[in-house]
Amino acid sequence: MTDVVHVTASVFLFARFGSAWRMCVIAPRIGGELAPGGHVDDGESPEQAALREVLEETGHRARLLAPPAPAGYPHPVVPSAWHVADISASADSRAPHRHLHRDHIFVGVVDRPLSPGAEPEHPTRWVPAADLPALDIPHDTLVMGRALFEVIESAAALRLPPAYDEALAAELLRRKETDQAVRLLPAAERGEDWAVRMGQVDRDNTAWLREVLADRGWPGWAMVGPRAALSSWLIAQHADLDPDFQKQCLELLAAAFTAGDADPCHAAMLEDRVRLSRGRPQLFGTQMRPDADGVEAPAPIEDPATVDERRALWGFDQSLAEYVQSFQAVDR
Template identity: 55%
Template sequence: MDSTRHLTASTFLFARFGASWRMCVIAHPRHGSYRRPGGHVLEDQAETPQDAAMRKALEESGYRPRLLPAPLPEGYPHPAVPGPWWTVDIAAGPDSRADGRHLHRDHVFVGVVPLTYEPQGPPALPVRWVDRDALEVLDTPTDTKVLGAHLFDVIGAVARPRTAAAPDEELATELLRRMELDQEVRLLPPASRTPEVMERWQEIDRDNRIWLEQLLAVRGWPGISEVGERAATAVWLFAQHSDPAPDFQLRCRDLLAEAVLAGEADPRHSALLQDRVRIAQGRPQVFGTQLYADEAGELAPAPLWEAEQVDLRRLEVGLEPLEDYLHACRQTAVG
């Protein structure tokens, strides 16, 4: 075998589907099996292995991951730093860079995708997201199965912040106070919604949006460990009701998705905000959470992406079947 050694980079790519983690694999046409995204480092262009890992993940899967610090064992004496989690020499057959057998020095990274239904580009290869059980029987190299199984054990902890934020009772109290105002006007019967009430409604939403924008700029998205579940719901509500500021709402969508990855937010809230943003952008929603009154005056879901799979996606994030959701909303509207 040729002693030539080529630098390569690959990424174990994970995402949360509700409470469950899955790993991204691609159907590799040359190998005839599933592989993690990866490829050669462009050394002639001074590309680093980290940059190559990001580039190949985007090219092959359509996703631009956030690379994680190396998931070192508990009590390891040095802090985790950005870089490859694993580096290994692998015997390789002829490919686009060599006519004969040679070596690949593969730099293995670990990354996460916060928004699985928002790829950044079209994938060059067929993509599949597998859970741990599916990985065990997948047609994929043994090292991918062994290392992938280990990562399934630790990815939840690695994706979390190193230390959870300390509880902030003062912030939680303020969030709950503002949420009470948010709901107070929305729960009024339609007959009570005078022009003065609607103006007050808009004022409350605007005040909460400006306040939240300032809060996020200073300390980031408040998670459940910091403010509790009810107050964390308030953070999402203020973002959900920020329709007049689409750029801010889009930023909130991304921050909330990252909070879900870290186990610091409710996946249902993320689904609702993702749908809200997509509808505002003129795109079909993913989870069927956004409704409108049809020609008969009955509540119906706004346009859906791959409607035949919507209940599966709703189940993943903890939402009831779409028909049950519609029934409940229609009953509330009638009541």
């Protein structure tokens, strides 16, 4: 065995597709499929290299997860490599002879797997656990991937859930009532200043939620319960006057969804809202706009042929056609 050792980092990257997990594989030029990863450059830590390689190869900004800790362990566990393995490597551009890769194996998550932030270097896809045996992947990747699918749910969950905050939940519910009271006012009762009043409600709720997020983080199911968590999403959904803050809310809500602390449909609807505000087509067809005849119709959709598949994965109980029909049937 050669004494030449190159430090590398690999990332088994997962994302929650509605209620099911999928793992990311890339198809580099050498053939077959692999987990993202590569060499650790001079001046980099393995953690830094792992995040860089994921971004370069997949276009995604990942979050690394901490290795498993005993149930009830009271201290935060820092994200780090789950394993370090010495892997025999053939000659390559960095070494003319066989050598070792001392591979730091990380586990990471992507909160918005359908919206990469950069162009990937390699073809990238997300595969369910059942598809792993049929992939053209190394045996060690198959073994590790199978094992990680068994633990990813608990690994991604909130490590130290916050205590339930009854006062915050009550205030969220109160603000939801204010939001809905102005929005659902019958057209005949709205008056000339209706849009101004709605804007005032939205600005007030946005400013309040901004303070909550800075102080407490996203108010998810664990912190405020499902009913009040719906109010958190609703305030963010209606924060159109501050698109940068709305995107911040999406990032936090998506992370809560990954951790099993938020409704997947809420994450999907806010994803659509933010994408449209930035001139991008929506993914789930949840946002409607008047067409040339004044009839409400879905705003542009990315890959419309598969929108119903995405809607089903994220837990919507209607196809796009059914949703549009029900939306148009409501007297607005």
